[in-house]
Amino acid sequence: MEINATYTSLVAVGDSFTEGMSDLNPDGSYRGWADVLAGRLAARTPGFRYANLAVRGKLIGQIVEEQVDAAAAMEADVVTLVGGLNDTLRPKCDMGRVKALLGEAVERLAPSCGQLVLMRSPGRNGPVMERFRPRMEELFAYVDELAARHGALVVDLYGAPALGDPRLWDVDRLHLTTEGHRRVAEAVWQSLGLPAEEDWRAPLPAVLPPGWATRRVADARFARQHLVPWIGRRLTGRSSGDGRAPKRPELLPYEPLAQEVR
Numbered sequence: 001m002e003i004n005a006t007y008t009s010l011v012a013v014g015d016s017f018t019e020g021m022s023d024l025n026p027d028g029s030y031r032g033w034a035d036v037l038a039g040r041l042a043a044r045t046p047g048f049r050y051a052n053l054a055v056r057g058k059l060i061g062q063i064v065e066e067q068v069d070a071a072a073a074m075e076a077d078v079v080t081l082v083g084g085l086n087d088t089l090r091p092k093c094d095m096g097r098v099k100a101l102l103g104e105a106v107e108r109l110a111p112s113c114g115q116l117v118l119m120r121s122p123g124r125n126g127p128v129m130e131r132f133r134p135r136m137e138e139l140f141a142y143v144d145e146l147a148a149r150h151g152a153l154v155v156d157l158y159g160a161p162a163l164g165d166p167r168l169w170d171v172d173r174l175h176l177t178t179e180g181h182r183r184v185a186e187a188v189w190q191s192l193g194l195p196a197e198e199d200w201r202a203p204l205p206a207v208l209p210p211g212w213a214t215r216r217v218a219d220a221r222f223a224r225q226h227l228v229p230w231i232g233r234r235l236t237g238r239s240s241g242d243g244r245a246p247k248r249p250e251l252l253p254y255e256p257l258a259q260e261v262r
Contacts, residue, residue: 005193009049009076009251010038013067013109014083017121018054019247022170023181029247033176033184034080035256040189042254049076052248060084060101067246068105072112074251078192079113081105085121088135095135099142110150117188118143119155122163122180124173155191157184160201167204 012018012034020032034052042048051074053067063083071079083105087098110116120140123133140158147154157163166173168180176184186200 006045007041007077007114007192008045008047009074010034010041010078010080011050011071011074011076011113011251012038012052012054013071013079013081013105014054014063015058015086016054016056016175017085018052018080018082019056020181021056022172022175023178031178031181033181033188036182036185037188038254039256040185048254049251050248050254051076051246051251053246054082055244055246057086058083059087060098060105064101064105064108068108070249072108075112076251077114078117079109079115080117080119080188081109082119082121084139085136088132088139093135095138098139102139102142103146106146106150106152110152115192116150116152117155117191118147118152119188120144120158122157122160122176122184124166124169125164126166126173153191155184155187157187160187162201162203165204 018032018034020030020035023031023033025031034054038048038050038052042050051071053071055066058066060083063081084098084102087093088095106116106118120143121136123136136158144154146152162168163176163180163183168177168183169175170177183200186196186198190196190200
């Protein structure tokens with residue numbers, strides 16, 4: 001990849017990870033790594049255009065049906081695609097179907113853009129991660145195969161131990177904090193051949209682990225505020241993204257949303 005390359009447009013496709021949860025703006029909306037990346041690219045290139053089609057809760061089949069054709073039609077310089085992880089977290093998951101749909105998405109997007117970017121997503125260290133790790137690693141192995149076949153870049157966030165640090169994850173244990181999203185933006189930036197501004201893989205400073213009582217209080221809050229509602233949505237077939245439109249559905253000149261000013 002050419003260092004100091006110039007990119008004039010970016011389209012982001014996916015689920016909550018790409019929408020930006022839990023990188024909160026002051027008004028309660030989300031920014032996220034894709035918006036951060038777009039802002040940095042726009043600072044280099046006047047007239048830079050950006051669309052973010054990602055919506056929280058989407059499964060890979062919904063991403064293919066609702067986002068892929070729209071993204072392909074935009075013919076952007078760069079398209080990022082991250083999907084399938086929500087499927088792997090379901091109690092029942094047909095990995096063959098998930099991989100087939102992801103392959104379909106890549107086959108449609110790769111010819112339509114200058115550079116397709118795929119990711120091996122990060123995961124928070126802990127028992128949930130261990131339970132679903134085999135599915136995730138099967139998915140990521142297929143991501144590598146697709147990238148090699150279609151000339152896509154792979155940003156290996158899963159292979160960076162720092163991004164598994166619980167301190168980079170929100171209290172819901174599913175989404176990165178602002179610092180986590182900032183590191184992801186830097187990782188994609190570097191994968192595009194742009195000069196590094198920091199070591200996004202650098203571990204956080206060592207601290208004493210929280211005590212037993214603190215952990216139990218955090219576990220109870222997590223279960224009450226996040227786990228129980230998540231299970232409820234699974235049992236009723238609902239999604240946090242039902243009825244929600246993308247925050248940046250059109251490929252337009254990048255401007256930070258008013259609520260992004262910090």
